[in-house]
Amino acid sequence: MTIENFIWDSQNQSVSWTYNGKIIKETYENAYFATVNTQENFVYVEAGQNYSQDQVYHLSFDGKRIFTLDKLSGKVSWIYQDKMVEVACKGIVNAQFYIENGVIIVITALSQPHRKLQGFALDGTVLFEKEPPHGYSFVNLSTYKNKPSAVCDGGKINADAYGRSSWHFVIDIKTGDMTKENLAY
Template identity: 25%
Template sequence: MIRNLQYSKEQVSWNFRQKEVNVKLNNVIFASEDKENNYIRIDSGENFETKKVYLFDFIGNLLMSYDIEKGHMAWKYNSSEKEMDIQNLLQVGYFPQKNMFLTMYQGKNREVAAFDLNGDFLFEVIKPEGFEMMYFQEFKDYVSVVCDGDDSQVDKFGRRRFNFQLNADTGYLTKEGLAY
Protein backbone atom coordinates (compact mmCIF):
# COMPACT_ATOMS: atom_id res chain seq x y z
CA MET A 1 0.00 0.00 0.00
CA ILE A 2 0.96 3.63 -0.20
CA ARG A 3 1.97 6.04 2.53
CA ASN A 4 1.83 9.78 2.99
CA LEU A 5 -0.68 10.73 0.27
CA GLN A 6 -0.68 14.53 0.02
CA TYR A 7 -2.07 16.99 -2.48
CA SER A 8 -2.08 20.68 -3.26
CA LYS A 9 -3.68 22.61 -6.10
CA GLU A 10 -0.85 21.72 -8.51
CA GLN A 11 0.62 18.44 -7.25
CA VAL A 12 -0.15 15.05 -5.71
CA SER A 13 2.52 12.95 -4.01
CA TRP A 14 2.74 9.66 -2.14
CA ASN A 15 5.31 7.07 -1.09
CA PHE A 16 5.32 3.57 -2.49
CA ARG A 17 8.03 0.95 -1.93
CA GLN A 18 10.52 3.40 -0.46
CA LYS A 19 10.13 5.85 -3.38
CA GLU A 20 8.30 9.14 -3.57
CA VAL A 21 5.91 9.57 -6.50
CA ASN A 22 4.99 13.11 -7.66
CA VAL A 23 2.27 13.93 -10.17
CA LYS A 24 1.84 17.50 -11.41
CA LEU A 25 -1.67 18.48 -12.50
CA ASN A 26 -3.71 21.69 -12.63
CA ASN A 27 -6.52 22.55 -10.23
CA VAL A 28 -6.38 19.46 -8.00
CA ILE A 29 -9.45 19.30 -5.76
CA PHE A 30 -8.99 15.94 -4.07
CA ALA A 31 -6.84 12.80 -4.11
CA SER A 32 -7.60 9.40 -2.58
CA GLU A 33 -6.39 5.81 -2.57
CA ASP A 34 -8.59 3.01 -3.89
CA LYS A 35 -7.36 0.07 -1.81
CA GLU A 36 -9.57 -2.47 -3.55
CA ASN A 37 -8.12 -1.76 -7.01
CA ASN A 38 -4.72 -0.33 -6.05
CA TYR A 39 -4.83 3.08 -7.67
CA ILE A 40 -4.82 6.76 -6.78
CA ARG A 41 -7.82 8.82 -7.88
CA ILE A 42 -7.28 12.54 -8.47
CA ASP A 43 -10.16 14.93 -9.10
CA SER A 44 -9.42 18.31 -10.69
CA GLY A 45 -11.57 21.28 -11.59
CA GLU A 46 -12.52 24.72 -10.39
CA ASN A 47 -14.69 25.94 -7.52
CA PHE A 48 -14.66 22.41 -6.05
CA GLU A 49 -16.52 21.05 -9.07
CA THR A 50 -14.82 18.02 -10.62
CA LYS A 51 -14.17 18.43 -14.35
CA LYS A 52 -11.41 15.84 -14.91
CA VAL A 53 -10.50 12.62 -13.09
CA TYR A 54 -7.16 10.81 -13.26
CA LEU A 55 -6.40 7.30 -12.02
CA PHE A 56 -2.74 6.40 -11.44
CA ASP A 57 -1.19 3.13 -10.36
CA PHE A 58 0.95 3.28 -7.24
CA ILE A 59 4.19 3.77 -9.18
CA GLY A 60 2.76 6.80 -11.01
CA ASN A 61 1.57 5.43 -14.36
CA LEU A 62 -1.68 6.87 -15.68
CA LEU A 63 -4.29 4.09 -15.91
CA MET A 64 -7.35 6.09 -16.95
CA SER A 65 -8.53 9.65 -17.26
CA TYR A 66 -11.82 11.20 -18.17
CA ASP A 67 -13.00 14.70 -18.92
CA ILE A 68 -16.59 15.26 -17.82
CA GLU A 69 -17.17 18.39 -19.93
CA LYS A 70 -15.81 16.87 -23.15
CA GLY A 71 -17.15 13.37 -22.43
CA HIS A 72 -13.77 11.92 -23.35
CA MET A 73 -12.21 8.88 -21.69
CA ALA A 74 -8.75 7.39 -22.22
CA TRP A 75 -7.21 4.33 -20.56
CA LYS A 76 -4.58 1.65 -20.99
CA TYR A 77 -5.36 -2.03 -21.28
CA ASN A 78 -3.01 -4.85 -22.29
CA SER A 79 -0.32 -2.35 -23.32
CA SER A 80 -2.61 -0.53 -25.75
CA GLU A 81 -4.19 2.92 -25.56
CA LYS A 82 -8.00 3.00 -25.59
CA GLU A 83 -10.34 5.97 -26.04
CA MET A 84 -14.07 6.52 -25.94
CA ASP A 85 -16.43 9.47 -26.06
CA ILE A 86 -19.69 9.48 -24.09
CA GLN A 87 -22.13 12.36 -24.56
CA ASN A 88 -23.29 14.04 -21.34
CA LEU A 89 -20.83 12.05 -19.22
CA LEU A 90 -21.37 12.37 -15.46
CA GLN A 91 -18.89 9.86 -14.01
CA VAL A 92 -16.96 6.66 -14.58
CA GLY A 93 -16.53 3.72 -12.23
CA TYR A 94 -13.27 1.86 -12.95
CA PHE A 95 -13.18 -1.73 -11.66
CA PRO A 96 -10.10 -3.47 -13.11
CA GLN A 97 -10.35 -6.46 -10.74
CA LYS A 98 -13.75 -7.16 -12.29
CA ASN A 99 -12.58 -6.36 -15.88
CA MET A 100 -15.20 -3.65 -16.19
CA PHE A 101 -15.93 0.03 -16.08
CA LEU A 102 -19.29 1.76 -15.78
CA THR A 103 -20.21 5.06 -17.37
CA MET A 104 -22.99 7.23 -16.00
CA TYR A 105 -24.38 9.79 -18.40
CA GLN A 106 -27.39 12.05 -18.63
CA GLY A 107 -29.96 10.75 -21.08
CA LYS A 108 -33.68 11.00 -20.45
CA ASN A 109 -32.67 10.14 -16.86
CA ARG A 110 -29.30 9.22 -15.42
CA GLU A 111 -28.27 6.15 -17.38
CA VAL A 112 -25.46 3.63 -16.93
CA ALA A 113 -23.64 1.49 -19.49
CA ALA A 114 -21.02 -1.18 -18.73
CA PHE A 115 -17.94 -1.94 -20.83
CA ASP A 116 -15.11 -4.42 -20.47
CA LEU A 117 -11.58 -3.04 -20.16
CA ASN A 118 -11.08 -3.54 -23.90
CA GLY A 119 -13.90 -1.02 -24.46
CA ASP A 120 -16.50 -3.50 -25.67
CA PHE A 121 -20.10 -2.83 -24.63
CA LEU A 122 -21.40 -5.32 -22.05
CA PHE A 123 -24.87 -4.13 -21.04
CA GLU A 124 -27.09 -1.21 -20.11
CA VAL A 125 -27.99 -1.05 -16.42
CA ILE A 126 -31.75 -1.05 -15.84
CA LYS A 127 -32.69 1.54 -13.25
CA PRO A 128 -35.00 0.33 -10.48
CA GLU A 129 -38.56 1.66 -10.58
CA GLY A 130 -38.94 4.69 -8.30
CA PHE A 131 -35.19 5.35 -8.09
CA GLU A 132 -32.54 7.51 -9.74
CA MET A 133 -28.99 6.19 -10.15
CA MET A 134 -26.50 8.49 -8.38
CA TYR A 135 -23.01 6.95 -8.14
CA PHE A 136 -21.01 3.72 -7.94
CA GLN A 137 -19.57 1.95 -4.94
CA GLU A 138 -17.43 -1.17 -4.82
CA PHE A 139 -17.58 -3.90 -2.24
CA LYS A 140 -15.27 -6.91 -2.01
CA ASP A 141 -17.60 -9.23 -3.91
CA TYR A 142 -19.61 -6.87 -6.09
CA VAL A 143 -20.17 -3.42 -7.55
CA SER A 144 -23.10 -1.39 -6.31
CA VAL A 145 -25.07 1.39 -7.93
CA VAL A 146 -26.27 3.81 -5.25
CA CYS A 147 -29.75 5.11 -6.00
CA ASP A 148 -31.98 7.77 -4.49
CA GLY A 149 -35.63 6.84 -4.17
CA ASP A 150 -38.61 9.03 -4.91
CA ASP A 151 -41.23 9.76 -2.23
CA SER A 152 -42.69 6.25 -2.57
CA GLN A 153 -39.31 4.71 -1.58
CA VAL A 154 -38.69 6.56 1.70
CA ASP A 155 -38.40 4.36 4.80
CA LYS A 156 -40.03 5.21 8.16
CA PHE A 157 -36.95 7.23 9.17
CA GLY A 158 -37.00 9.38 6.01
CA ARG A 159 -34.08 7.62 4.31
CA ARG A 160 -34.18 7.17 0.56
CA ARG A 161 -30.61 6.31 -0.54
CA PHE A 162 -29.96 2.60 -1.15
CA ASN A 163 -27.25 0.29 -2.50
CA PHE A 164 -28.23 -1.95 -5.39
CA GLN A 165 -25.96 -4.88 -6.21
CA LEU A 166 -25.07 -5.01 -9.90
CA ASN A 167 -25.26 -8.38 -11.61
CA ALA A 168 -22.11 -8.18 -13.76
CA ASP A 169 -23.56 -10.60 -16.33
CA THR A 170 -26.99 -9.09 -16.91
CA GLY A 171 -26.94 -5.48 -15.67
CA TYR A 172 -29.84 -6.10 -13.30
CA LEU A 173 -29.82 -4.39 -9.91
CA THR A 174 -30.88 -6.03 -6.64
CA LYS A 175 -31.63 -3.89 -3.61
CA GLU A 176 -29.12 -4.61 -0.83
CA GLY A 177 -29.74 -2.01 1.86
CA LEU A 178 -29.17 1.56 2.93
CA ALA A 179 -26.28 3.54 1.47
CA TYR A 180 -24.37 5.85 3.76
Protein backbone atom coordinates in the same frame (compact mmCIF):
# COMPACT_ATOMS: atom_id res chain seq x y z
CA MET B 1 4.79 -3.27 -2.70
CA THR B 2 3.67 0.08 -1.37
CA ILE B 3 4.63 3.72 -1.85
CA GLU B 4 6.49 5.98 0.55
CA ASN B 5 6.58 9.72 1.23
CA PHE B 6 3.16 10.47 -0.28
CA ILE B 7 2.65 14.24 -0.44
CA TRP B 8 -0.46 16.05 -1.63
CA ASP B 9 0.50 19.70 -2.25
CA SER B 10 -2.82 21.52 -2.64
CA GLN B 11 -1.17 24.88 -3.17
CA ASN B 12 0.76 23.66 -6.24
CA GLN B 13 -1.91 21.11 -7.25
CA SER B 14 0.67 18.34 -7.29
CA VAL B 15 1.06 14.90 -5.85
CA SER B 16 4.33 13.07 -5.27
CA TRP B 17 5.59 9.84 -3.77
CA THR B 18 8.46 7.40 -3.82
CA TYR B 19 8.09 3.95 -5.36
CA ASN B 20 10.93 1.43 -5.71
CA GLY B 21 13.40 4.21 -4.90
CA LYS B 22 12.10 6.47 -7.70
CA ILE B 23 10.46 9.83 -6.94
CA ILE B 24 7.27 10.39 -8.91
CA LYS B 25 5.59 13.80 -9.14
CA GLU B 26 2.48 14.79 -11.13
CA THR B 27 0.67 18.12 -11.39
CA TYR B 28 -2.98 18.55 -12.42
CA GLU B 29 -4.73 21.79 -13.27
CA ASN B 30 -7.49 22.57 -10.75
CA ALA B 31 -6.61 19.53 -8.61
CA TYR B 32 -8.18 19.80 -5.17
CA PHE B 33 -7.86 16.33 -3.61
CA ALA B 34 -5.51 13.35 -3.69
CA THR B 35 -5.10 10.19 -1.65
CA VAL B 36 -3.68 6.67 -1.81
CA ASN B 37 -5.99 3.70 -2.26
CA THR B 38 -3.96 1.03 -0.47
CA GLN B 39 -6.61 -1.63 -0.97
CA GLU B 40 -6.45 -1.47 -4.78
CA ASN B 41 -2.93 0.02 -5.03
CA PHE B 42 -3.35 3.31 -6.86
CA VAL B 43 -3.11 7.05 -6.28
CA TYR B 44 -6.44 8.87 -6.65
CA VAL B 45 -6.67 12.51 -7.80
CA GLU B 46 -9.75 14.75 -8.28
CA ALA B 47 -9.64 17.99 -10.27
CA GLY B 48 -12.09 20.64 -11.41
CA GLN B 49 -12.94 24.29 -11.10
CA ASN B 50 -14.59 25.36 -7.84
CA TYR B 51 -14.17 21.84 -6.40
CA SER B 52 -16.36 20.31 -9.09
CA GLN B 53 -15.36 16.72 -9.81
CA ASP B 54 -14.65 17.29 -13.53
CA GLN B 55 -11.68 14.91 -13.80
CA VAL B 56 -10.70 11.83 -11.82
CA TYR B 57 -7.35 10.08 -12.21
CA HIS B 58 -6.15 6.72 -10.96
CA LEU B 59 -2.37 6.43 -11.15
CA SER B 60 -0.37 3.25 -10.72
CA PHE B 61 2.33 3.40 -8.08
CA ASP B 62 4.92 3.75 -10.87
CA GLY B 63 3.10 6.90 -12.09
CA LYS B 64 1.11 5.66 -15.11
CA ARG B 65 -2.51 6.72 -15.64
CA ILE B 66 -4.53 3.54 -15.32
CA PHE B 67 -7.99 5.18 -15.34
CA THR B 68 -9.21 8.65 -16.27
CA LEU B 69 -12.70 10.12 -16.09
CA ASP B 70 -13.04 13.46 -17.88
CA LYS B 71 -16.55 14.89 -17.72
CA LEU B 72 -15.54 17.97 -19.73
CA SER B 73 -14.39 15.98 -22.76
CA GLY B 74 -16.97 13.22 -22.22
CA LYS B 75 -14.32 10.50 -22.19
CA VAL B 76 -13.45 7.61 -19.92
CA SER B 77 -10.14 5.84 -20.52
CA TRP B 78 -8.12 3.07 -18.93
CA ILE B 79 -5.15 0.80 -19.52
CA TYR B 80 -5.87 -2.74 -20.68
CA GLN B 81 -3.14 -5.12 -21.85
CA ASP B 82 -0.65 -2.23 -22.02
CA LYS B 83 -2.91 -0.22 -24.37
CA MET B 84 -5.09 2.80 -23.68
CA VAL B 85 -8.81 2.10 -24.18
CA GLU B 86 -11.09 5.13 -24.50
CA VAL B 87 -14.86 5.43 -24.75
CA ALA B 88 -16.91 8.55 -25.38
CA CYS B 89 -19.97 9.06 -23.18
CA LYS B 90 -22.14 12.16 -23.40
CA GLY B 91 -23.23 13.73 -20.12
CA ILE B 92 -21.05 11.72 -17.72
CA VAL B 93 -22.34 11.90 -14.16
CA ASN B 94 -20.11 9.25 -12.58
CA ALA B 95 -17.77 6.44 -13.68
CA GLN B 96 -15.93 3.73 -11.80
CA PHE B 97 -13.19 1.27 -12.69
CA TYR B 98 -14.05 -1.95 -10.86
CA ILE B 99 -10.63 -3.56 -11.18
CA GLU B 100 -11.46 -6.77 -9.30
CA ASN B 101 -14.60 -7.29 -11.43
CA GLY B 102 -12.98 -6.39 -14.76
CA VAL B 103 -15.60 -3.81 -15.70
CA ILE B 104 -16.02 -0.07 -16.19
CA ILE B 105 -19.45 1.33 -15.28
CA VAL B 106 -20.66 4.80 -16.25
CA ILE B 107 -23.77 6.79 -15.36
CA THR B 108 -24.72 9.33 -18.03
CA ALA B 109 -27.47 11.94 -18.26
CA LEU B 110 -28.54 13.78 -21.37
CA SER B 111 -31.01 15.59 -19.12
CA GLN B 112 -31.34 15.58 -15.33
CA PRO B 113 -34.11 13.02 -14.86
CA HIS B 114 -33.04 10.74 -17.76
CA ARG B 115 -29.96 8.90 -16.56
CA LYS B 116 -28.71 5.57 -17.81
CA LEU B 117 -26.13 3.00 -16.75
CA GLN B 118 -23.54 1.66 -19.19
CA GLY B 119 -21.10 -1.18 -18.62
CA PHE B 120 -17.92 -1.76 -20.61
CA ALA B 121 -15.60 -4.76 -20.78
CA LEU B 122 -11.93 -3.90 -20.31
CA ASP B 123 -11.40 -4.03 -24.10
CA GLY B 124 -14.03 -1.26 -24.50
CA THR B 125 -16.87 -3.49 -25.68
CA VAL B 126 -20.30 -2.38 -24.46
CA LEU B 127 -21.68 -5.04 -22.10
CA PHE B 128 -24.99 -3.39 -21.24
CA GLU B 129 -27.01 -0.21 -21.18
CA LYS B 130 -29.78 0.05 -18.58
CA GLU B 131 -32.41 2.44 -17.34
CA PRO B 132 -32.76 2.87 -13.55
CA PRO B 133 -34.99 0.45 -11.64
CA HIS B 134 -38.69 1.36 -11.90
CA GLY B 135 -39.55 4.23 -9.54
CA TYR B 136 -35.87 5.11 -8.89
CA SER B 137 -33.23 7.41 -10.34
CA PHE B 138 -29.47 6.90 -10.48
CA VAL B 139 -27.48 9.00 -8.01
CA ASN B 140 -23.94 7.61 -8.14
CA LEU B 141 -21.84 4.45 -8.34
CA SER B 142 -20.53 2.60 -5.32
CA THR B 143 -19.82 -0.91 -4.06
CA TYR B 144 -21.84 -3.16 -1.83
CA LYS B 145 -20.27 -6.31 -0.38
CA ASN B 146 -17.39 -5.96 -2.87
CA LYS B 147 -19.76 -5.85 -5.86
CA PRO B 148 -20.46 -2.88 -8.14
CA SER B 149 -23.62 -1.07 -7.12
CA ALA B 150 -25.66 1.91 -8.22
CA VAL B 151 -27.04 4.12 -5.48
CA CYS B 152 -30.59 4.97 -6.51
CA ASP B 153 -33.10 7.34 -4.99
CA GLY B 154 -36.77 6.38 -4.89
CA GLY B 155 -38.17 9.68 -3.66
CA LYS B 156 -41.17 9.89 -1.34
CA ILE B 157 -43.02 7.10 -3.15
CA ASN B 158 -40.37 4.49 -2.29
CA ALA B 159 -39.34 5.84 1.13
CA ASP B 160 -39.46 3.52 4.11
CA ALA B 161 -41.25 4.37 7.40
CA TYR B 162 -38.29 6.58 8.39
CA GLY B 163 -38.26 8.55 5.14
CA ARG B 164 -35.16 6.83 3.72
CA SER B 165 -35.29 6.27 -0.02
CA SER B 166 -31.70 5.77 -1.23
CA TRP B 167 -30.74 2.16 -1.89
CA HIS B 168 -27.79 0.15 -3.17
CA PHE B 169 -28.72 -1.85 -6.26
CA VAL B 170 -26.04 -4.46 -6.95
CA ILE B 171 -25.16 -4.62 -10.66
CA ASP B 172 -24.74 -7.91 -12.54
CA ILE B 173 -21.53 -7.14 -14.49
CA LYS B 174 -22.55 -9.31 -17.46
CA THR B 175 -26.14 -8.15 -17.99
CA GLY B 176 -26.46 -4.88 -16.06
CA ASP B 177 -29.48 -6.25 -14.20
CA MET B 178 -29.80 -4.68 -10.75
CA THR B 179 -30.90 -6.22 -7.46
CA LYS B 180 -32.08 -4.03 -4.57
CA GLU B 181 -29.85 -4.85 -1.61
CA ASN B 182 -29.56 -2.35 1.22
CA LEU B 183 -30.07 1.24 2.26
CA ALA B 184 -27.40 3.66 1.06
CA TYR B 185 -26.27 6.30 3.53
